[in-house]
Amino acid sequence: MSSDDDARFMELALQQAQIGWDEGGIPIGAVLVHRGEVLAVGRNRRVQLGSAIRHGETDCLENAGRLPASVYRSSVLYTTLSPCYMCAGTAVLYEIPRIVIGENSTFSTSEDWLRSHGIELTVLDDQRCVELMQRMITERPELWAEDIGEEA
Numbered sequence: 001m002s003s004d005d006d007a008r009f010m011e012l013a014l015q016q017a018q019i020g021w022d023e024g025g026i027p028i029g030a031v032l033v034h035r036g037e038v039l040a041v042g043r044n045r046r047v048q049l050g051s052a053i054r055h056g057e058t059d060c061l062e063n064a065g066r067l068p069a070s071v072y073r074s075s076v077l078y079t080t081l082s083p084c085y086m087c088a089g090t091a092v093l094y095e096i097p098r099i100v101i102g103e104n105s106t107f108s109t110s111e112d113w114l115r116s117h118g119i120e121l122t123v124l125d126d127q128r129c130v131e132l133m134q135r136m137i138t139e140r141p142e143l144w145a146e147d148i149g150e151e152a
């Protein structure tokens with residue numbers, strides 16, 4: 001997978017994040033790609049669906065539906081923000097071998113743990129991902145606190 005592909009798929013994840021923000025939700029998007037083919041996109045929909053578990057990555061995997069184990073094990077998960085432990089756990093469960101992360105300056109908890117499970121991480125340091133998160137944290141701090149399990 002070339003860095004051009006990474007940039008292209010991160011663009012899709014970023015579009016999802018922007019859609020989520022426009023819907024009044026938390027601006028985090030994700031894409032699941034298998035051998036260069038997009039299987040599903042997703043975005044954090046905690047607010048939109050009143051859900052406790054629909055983060056960008058888990059929404060994306062849910063949208064992809066039930067897949068054979070071998071598909072997960074040869075897929076790449078793109079996410080605009082460094083995964084929380086719930087999403088990291090899902091990736092470890094299904095043995096997704098690689099995660100491409102838009103940014104990890106706003107939030108980063110699970111990266112060492114993911115690496116300890118043999119998952120390859122690529123961090124793109126995409127400023128647009130940072131800006132969406134910073135805007136939400138400034139304008140809707142209570143939403144962000146809720147998403148990472150804190151009281152505002």
Ligand SMILES: [Zn+2]
Nearest residue numbers: 055084086087
């Ligand atoms: Zn998560």
